[in-house]
Amino acid sequence: MSTELPDTTAEETTTTESTTTTGNTTTRPAEQEVTVPVLPAADWSNPLRDARDRRLPRIAGPSGLVIFGVTGDLSRKKLMPAVYDLANRGLLPPGFSLVGFARRDWEDQDFAQVVHDAVREHARTPFREEVWQQLVEGMRFIPGDFDDDTAFKQLRSAVEELDASRGTSGNYAFYLSVPPKFFPKVVRQLKKHGLAKAPGGSWRRAVIEKPFGRDLRSARELNTIVHDVFEPDQVFRIDHYLGKETVQNILALRFANQMYEPIWNRSYVDHVQITMAEDIGIGGRAGYYDGIGAARDVIQNHLLQLMALTAMEEPAAFDAESLLMEKLKVLRAVKLPEDIGAHTVRGQYAPAWQGGEQVRGYLEEDGIDPASTTDTYAAIKLNVDNRRWAGVPFYLRTGKRLGRRVTEIAVVFQRAPHSPFDSTATEELGQNAIVIRVQPDEGMTVRFGSKVPGTSMEIRDVTMDFAYGESFTESSPEAYERLILDVLLGDANLFPRHQEVEESWKILDPIEEHWATHGRPAQYASGSWGPGEADEMLARDGRSWRRP
Structure with missing residues (x-):
């Protein structure tokens, strides 16, 4: 049973004003009166409330x-x-x-x-x-x-x-x-x-x-045990990334706006990069982390979920079944590279100076076997083999002891097919991109080329930024607030189902099996952006990693 704040006959009238800022230009719409309900103490039985109005808490x-x-x-x-x-x-x-x-x-x-x-x-x-x-x-x-x-x-x-x-x-x-x-x-x-x-x-x-299993076999065994006790719609698998406002904003960005969805496809997008970087080591989590690693800990759940939301088709409705259907289509369309060794990289952080202090490498951490091959960095290339994304690579990477803590989705667009400008005029021009910042600075950046003021025709990259903290007066709730409330309400929209878990393991298992039989992880200096092999992986495709 769930309830919502009731409507009320008592109202007050306030004046609101919003602003939109792009570069140095600020636009203020005309003031308008907005009717704001004065909410009384919780009334669980008020028949006047409208359960369909999602603006109500x-x-x-x-x-x-x-x-x-x-x-x-x-x-x-x-x-x-x-x-x-x-x-x-x-x-x-x-x-x-x-x-x-x-x-x-x-x-x-x-x-x-x-x-x-x-x-x-x-x-x-x-x-x-x-x-x-x-x-x-x-x-x-x-x-x-x-x-x-x-x-x-x-x-x-x-x-x-x-x-x-x-x-x-x-x-x-x-x-x-x-x-x-x-x-x-x-x-x-x-x-x-x-x-x-x-x-x-x-x-x-x-x-x-999470983690829900450590491979497809164990995930299926666990699903069988849990579903013997609870029905599938009674089980809520937590992926706290899906509770973040910015992740949910992917759906709003794509399907509530006309300007992005028409170009969100292989005709315009060159590639997509999804990054979750941490600037800390494993801390006291050796018992959990060793033997699991970055790919199982982050890529199998967080990053593949972000990829599914980025790549999926528009759902028929914003409900659990419709979202599940579209995400499953993406996960089932994922195609692994033929040469896994050339298009995946794993690494371990090595001792170095980071943030003004000398930090230990992974193999020197307390409780870690000096012969461990557990990855603290993982990067993989995937393709989504469907009409919308055929030929567009998705690069996923995660790691500990990297340059800074950041999670982002970068949709990088193809270069303009014809440029009337001299090469010298556009030498500082990169590719257009839409970057969704999941954490810590929640928001979105659009990167495009603009003329530099002056008499010559010089074009340089500029950005337009949207930040949650600057655009809304209410701070974003923590992910666990949203998710715990959804559990109590029985709202499963933001919770992966067992089918998604199993499809994700089908993607990752062949990569883990390849790594298990092909040498040791590459070493990378703590505070860097990962091993050089990861840069080489993208360079072979004529691309490079973003430096957030």
Whole structure:
């Protein structure tokens, strides 16, 4: 059950003014009166609201969230602050409940203190005591291991008690913020103790973090186990990149504007580059990262999802089934290069000076086997073999200890077929490009050629920038805010389905198999933009990587 803020008969009239800036030119439309609803306290039954008006904030109905592995970094830095931010924005029901499950000898008040500290340190919105007091009344903690039947019996009792005291109506999402090896154990325990089966008229959902398997075989095995307990539409696989405003803006950019979609094809696009770069090393994640690597950790999920959104056809509607259908068409049309060795590169960061300090190489990190062949950098070339994209290469790359932290999608256009200008006039002119900046500076850049002021005809690249922070008064919510709210609402638009997961592994598995039998990863200096072999890979195609 989901509810939205009701319409109201009380209204106030305000005057709004928006501006659009391009270069040094600012355009201000005429002022106009806008009617803004004055929103009362949440009214769950107001019949005047229009559920079809997506401009109204969506509010979760009676519900609770159970987090397994609640003591981990993800929970402390992202999940618990996101829950508070949703409550602070009025998007959670008054009786919302939060249950933590972990191997700690804590009481409810100890758990509440942990949540309080996490919220104070990491929440996006200001701390308000009245919001906190309402939230803390619904917090419970269950100590125990994942194979502890007594703990799961206590969890069931806590859920039933919250139904009675907080009015959660039997609606619960179970968030598995645990290593993938524990997924089967947790979902089987939920089934064994009757927690996965919802009482009549209510719902139960499972939220699963990546990585979902380490190859196609393990992903299929895990899908079988999870779907034995939960129906496919009850399973929400988290890819937090899909919760970012800029990623969702790909769809708005393409399908809500007439000027881009007509040229978004092989007739005009030369190639596409999708980059996710990090300027940090693995930190204390050796136990997770070694044996997984950059390609499995990032390309299989984040980058292939970004590629699918960039390349897909217009969906019939903005709903989960329509989006799934179009993304699957792209993933199934992906064609690997015939010579995988020549069109893929893997690397490991080496010791170097970065950011004013000497940093260790991957093989010197604590907990890493000096003989490890795990990739901390991966670059691959893919082709989408369909009418829209035939002949347009997609270059995907990711890495740790690179020049800076940035994620972007760059659609690079072909050069003009005929130029009436002298070569000297255009020697500083590159290719037109549309760059969607996913993080950290969320927005979009359009690069094109413009005449330099003066008496001579000299053309140089210039850019037009759109930045979320400058164009909207409200800051973008964190990805986990949007995704947790969507889980509680049952909105699966931004969650990959099991078919997408399996198709992505079909793409990556042959590359990983090739790497496993062909030598060691190339070394690259920390703080650089990857191994030289990656530059050579694009140079063979007459192209070069962008330097964000």
